[in-house]
Amino acid sequence: MxxxxxxxxxxxxxxxxxxxxxxxxxxxxxxxxxxxxxxxxxxxxxxxxxxxxxxxxxxxxxxxxxxxxxxxxHFQHVTDEMERLKQQGPLEISIGLIESTIFFVPEILKQFKQEYEEAKVSLMETLSLSDVERALYNFDIHLAITNQNIFQNDIETLPIYEEKLVTLIPSGHRLANKRTIQLHDLENESFIVCKEGFQTRQDILNAFNRAGVQPNIQFEIERFETSCSLVEKGLGITVVPENYVTYSKHTNLVVKSLAEDNISRTVYLAYVNNRYMPPIVKRFIEMIETYFK
CATH class of the missing domain: 1.10.10.10 (Winged helix-like DNA-binding domain superfamily/Winged helix DNA-binding domain)
Structure with a gap:
């Protein structure tokens, strides 16, 4: 053969x-x-x-x-990589991202570009589990920063940090004046949540289940940007990562902590572990790990 x-x-x-x-x-x-x-x-x-x-x-x-x-x-990827190394050196890196990483990725990229001034960086949104796995296996990205815990033998998934989830409420809503929100407060409210296949959806629904609450799901979305816009228009309430809200440009909504302190999600660094990895990719991974130590 x-x-x-x-x-x-x-x-x-x-x-x-x-x-x-x-x-x-x-x-x-x-x-x-x-x-x-x-x-x-x-x-x-x-x-x-x-x-x-x-x-x-x-x-x-x-x-x-x-x-x-x-x-x-894989063979073609290695062949192309060797040719690139021969011609110009390892000057490209492709990274899959989720929305909430905006709070730290630009800072890492600034440091990275100081070391690798000529490197070309490609950033690609990889939100669902299928997005991440497809992008990694198809060589679209070298690594992913994701909240998907991937259970594949050939994909290394390293936890790097945990982030709290908070509630977003329309301005003027009856719950807007409460100091903290309990999941029971949301039981009959129009609820906005990620669609099937997104780990954040599962994290949120698991929390509702533990609280014995059945959410009234009216909208299913892919991006937090969309859910924020829907909340601003008074179409419902949602739960999103606190790190995303900190950097969001949406102002006509109210951010409230959840009384249940176990509502959070873990963010991981994922890459294929049996594949050639260019030195600049290894260095980028080191920078991320150092940032969160």
């Missing part, structure tokens, strides 16, 4: 037919068929069911396809 065989196999599966795959690979169809046959012989498994007119993988074939596709992506 070699890289060429795996590349041909992945191309065949994604093209769907030998004819299309051979055209894309710029080889003859018999040559492609022979390569796939040799791949099957080398692994000692049948990868393609040949009993039907359409192309179908065996169970083993599906496993090999997924692993081969990931391997080839």
């Amino acid at each position: 070699d890289t060429r065989q795996l590349r041909y196999y992945v191309a065949l599966i994604e093209a769907g037919t030998y004819t299309k795959a051979a055209e894309q690979l710029h080889i003859s169809q018999p040559s492609l068929s022979a390569t796939i046959k040799k791949l099957e012989e080398s692994v000692g498994l049948t990868l393609i069911n040949r009993g039907s007119r359409s192309l179908h993988m065996t169970h083993e074939g599906k496993i090999l396809y997924e692993e081969a596709r990931r391997f080839l992506q």
Whole structure:
């Protein structure tokens, strides 16, 4: 089994037919068929069911396809990285972020640019678990700062800090004059929360569940920016990270602490642990860890 065989196999599966795959690979169809046959012989498994007119993988074939596709992506990433190192050095870093990191990331970036003046930095919002995993596996980002605790063997997830969650209430609302808010106070209020797939949603709903309260969810959003705008318009109440509110430009809303002191979320640093990591990425990670020590 070699890289060429795996590349041909992945191309065949994604093209769907030998004819299309051979055209894309710029080889003859018999040559492609022979390569796939040799791949099957080398692994000692049948990868393609040949009993039907359409192309179908065996169970083993599906496993090999997924692993081969990931391997080839990794191989291409390393090849590109080595070429970049040869041509110009490791001068790029891509980072996935959640909204509330605005309170510290600019400060880290300022320090980082002082050390790596010529480095190009790409910042990308990665909010949901699927966003983070997809961006990491597809090499869109080198690392993510996320509140998603990722349970994948090949992704390292390091907790870096914990942040409190606070309530946002429309100005003039009956609860705006209370010193602190209890979750029971929100039971019948129109509630704004992150949509399914977001860890913050789960953290908030878990807190409601512990308090024996059923929130009246009326709006599901992706970004805290949206929830703040809805609160300002008097459309409901929401719960967001305190660090985000500190730097928010929204002023026509009231921020209240929650009486329940166990409502918080953890923010993590995540990266693929079995992948080549450029020195500037390692240095950026060190800066984050130092900042929170």
